[in-house]
Amino acid sequence: MKNIVEVKDVKKVYGKSNEKQTEALKDISFSVEKGEFVGIMGASGSGKSTLLNILSTLDLPTAGTVAIDQKDVTKLRGNQLADFRSRAIGFIFQEFNLLENLTVRENIAIPLSLQGVRPREIKERTEKVAARLSITETLDKYPSQISGGQKQRAASARALITQPAILLGDEPTGSLDSKSARDLLDMMEELNQKDAISILLVTHDPAAASYCRRILFIKDGVIHQEVKREGKSREAFYREVLAILGNLEQ
Ligand SMILES: Nc1ncnc2c1ncn2[C@@H]1O[C@H](COP(=O)(O)OP(=O)(O)O)[C@@H](O)[C@H]1O
Numbered sequence: 148m149k150n151i152v153e154v155k156d157v158k159k160v161y162g163k164s165n166e167k168q169t170e171a172l173k174d175i176s177f178s179v180e181k182g183e184f185v186g187i188m189g190a191s192g193s194g195k196s197t198l199l200n201i202l203s204t205l206d207l208p209t210a211g212t213v214a215i216d217q218k219d220v221t222k223l224r225g226n227q228l229a230d231f232r233s234r235a236i237g238f239i240f241q242e243f244n245l246l247e248n249l250t251v252r253e254n255i256a257i258p259l260s261l262q263g264v265r266p267r268e269i270k271e272r273t274e275k276v277a278a279r280l281s282i283t284e285t286l287d288k289y290p291s292q293i294s295g296g297q298k299q300r301a302a303s304a305r306a307l308i309t310q311p312a313i314l315l316g317d318e319p320t321g322s323l324d325s326k327s328a329r330d331l332l333d334m335m336e337e338l339n340q341k342d343a344i345s346i347l348l349v350t351h352d353p354a355a356a357s358y359c360r361r362i363l364f365i366k367d368g369v370i371h372q373e374v375k376r377e378g379k380s381r382e383a384f385y386r387e388v389l390a391i392l393g394n395l396e397q
């Protein structure tokens with residue numbers, strides 16, 4: 148099976164050699180197959196966001212390589228990098244990062260507008276992804292006029308409209324109430340299972356992680372443990388995750 152993400156021997160040190168240095172990632176290697184739904188967990192400060200920033204090509208590793216959709220992104224620079232990022236990677240964040248003075252429709256369309264796609268195709272694709280995420284009725288509203296759950300769906304629609312190779316989420320349920328968080332996770336699970344969208348989700352919430360098929364636990368800058376959901380119910384997997392988190396803290 149083709150790997151959508153391949154991380155090899157990644158290290159990240161913050162701070163120049165003459166400053167105080169933090170070794171956020173010591174040696175991380177893993178891969179994500181096409182169509183997988185993988186979670187990354189770890190305590191606050193364990194390096195989750197650092198890893199996600201590197202995967203999303205917003206930051207470079209100090210050493211090691213990262214291939215997304217078989218392309219070594221650590222070698223890309225400038226326009227090539229920006230172009231690759233906008234086509235191959237979709238992100239959703241804890242803060243939805245919608246532009247407040249644009250409508251939901253305009254927000255979702257941003258990546259296509261930047262790519263110079265024609266207005267008619269933009270309209271079609273925007274309406275299609277909005278319908279997929281059940282936010283058609285919000286399209287002509289502004290972010291301030293919709294709920295948190297709808298905002299995160301709009302941000303997800305914007306992330307998915309380019310049909311990226313992978314959807315990356317950094318605590319995407321972190322600002323949502325528990326019902327909206329569950330709805331978003333149900334939607335991610337459905338996108339993964341029905342549309343075969345590959346998803347990598349960083350979270351410290353065991354309930355969110357229990358939706359994943361496989362979870363990597365980071366501790367002290369390395370992958371400390373890995374678990375698979377396999378045939379387990381979400382409830383059983385949730386309890387397993389809780390137990391692992393309890394052990395990790397010791
Ligand atoms: N820009 C930065 N400059 C210096 N240190 C950083 C920076 N970003 C993160 N760190 C440090 O790297 C470590 C990992 O942080 P982070 O990746 O944000 O962890 P997490 O997302 O798991 O909470 C922490 O010790 C943090 O203080």
Ligand SMILES: [Mg+2]
Nearest residue numbers: 192195196197
């Ligand atoms: Mg973080």
